[in-house]
Amino acid sequence: MIYKSYFLENNINSLNEKITLFYGENLGLKNDLKGKIIYNNKNSEILRFTQEELTKNNRALINEIQNISLFEKSKIFFIENVNDKFLDLIQETESIISDRKIFLFADILDKKSKLRSYMEKSKNCACVPCYEDNEMSFKKLISLKLKDYSGLSPYNINMIIEHTNLDRSKLNNELDKITSFFSNKNILSEKLEDLLNARTNDDFNKLKDEAFMGNKINTNKLLAHTPMEYEKNILYLNIINQRLDKLLQIHKLNGTRIEEAINSLKPPVFWKDKPIITNQAKKWNKFKIKKILIETLNVEKKIKTNSAIEKNILIKKLLIDICLLANA
Numbered sequence: 001m002i003y004k005s006y007f008l009e010n011n012i013n014s015l016n017e018k019i020t021l022f023y024g025e026n027l028g029l030k031n032d033l034k035g036k037i038i039y040n041n042k043n044s045e046i047l048r049f050t051q052e053e054l055t056k057n058n059r060a061l062i063n064e065i066q067n068i069s070l071f072e073k074s075k076i077f078f079i080e081n082v083n084d085k086f087l088d089l090i091q092e093t094e095s096i097i098s099d100r101k102i103f104l105f106a107d108i109l110d111k112k113s114k115l116r117s118y119m120e121k122s123k124n125c126a127c128v129p130c131y132e133d134n135e136m137s138f139k140k141l142i143s144l145k146l147k148d149y150s151g152l153s154p155y156n157i158n159m160i161i162e163h164t165n166l167d168r169s170k171l172n173n174e175l176d177k178i179t180s181f182f183s184n185k186n187i188l189s190e191k192l193e194d195l196l197n198a199r200t201n202d203d204f205n206k207l208k209d210e211a212f213m214g215n216k217i218n219t220n221k222l223l224a225h226t227p228m229e230y231e232k233n234i235l236y237l238n239i240i241n242q243r244l245d246k247l248l249q250i251h252k253l254n255g256t257r258i259e260e261a262i263n264s265l266k267p268p269v270f271w272k273d274k275p276i277i278t279n280q281a282k283k284w285n286k287f288k289i290k291k292i293l294i295e296t297l298n299v300e301k302k303i304k305t306n307s308a309i310e311k312n313i314l315i316k317k318l319l320i321d322i323c324l325l326a327n328a
Helices: 005-010 027-039 051-056 059-066 084-094 114-121 135-145 154-164 168-181 189-196 199-213 216-225 230-252 258-263 271-283 286-305 311-326
Strands: 019-023 045-050 075-080 101-106 125-129
Touching: 005 027, 005 125, 019 027, 019 084, 019 114, 027 101, 027 168, 045 051, 045 059, 051 059, 051 075, 051 084, 059 075, 059 084, 084 101, 084 114, 114 125, 135 154, 135 168, 154 168, 154 189, 168 189, 199 216, 199 230, 199 271, 199 311, 216 311, 230 258, 230 271, 230 286, 230 311, 258 271, 286 311
Parallel strands: 019 101, 019 125, 045 075, 075 101
Antiparallel strands: none
């Protein structure tokens, strides 16, 4: 059984299968759905494992399922980082799971994945793809969360989208900040911009902008002094890809002046960013942009498939390559 994630966001109770697999690159969405499951099962005991823990002791899950007491809470299992290696254990537990429920969480699984295929076809299992969000889904999330707030203009919605870079985890954090800050439920654009422009968010954007400008001196300085949080490497990649996408949109408008092309972008570019993007667009052509897009894709694959790799080094090398290519 395959469920649409947007359907489950409002109807999580309709998920009745014994075993459910959530897979895809949207970590924020998976965390949101996980939170809804926990909220709707307040009286259940949540047991958390990783695939690595259970494959080292393949009886651990089975023993927990079979360990039934009249006085204990019902059990729900969350199992992280699963892949095709977990399929045999799922098939073994499927027939004995009784009234327990197992929720599996995985990264990207392609169509050839045996685990994904099995979960889609089995009568006792469900499969939920968690793909990346887009502007439309973000607008709905923002509008729903801030529906009781005045001042939620299209400009302010686009400002929030711009600053969260279509990263749902970051969006949830920013929405929490917004609801706390605007306790009078009246959103003012100036104050919203100040709130979103926290220094920690600005630092990487400054580094990214200097790299796209090809400014070697400033890029080297910022590489040495910009704090890069290990768990935010996919966010950093998204920020880079967002800029590449904007530059590509500009150059696709053949025959249009750069300034006019920038003014036609959606979501709109904020006034203070227009001079920076204008100068970057003069340095980047379609060939350069597509070359770096291929490189960002390769970096993302390495980050998601190799847990031992130094992810921050990959991001820093990517920024150096961007800086060098800007001047090519």
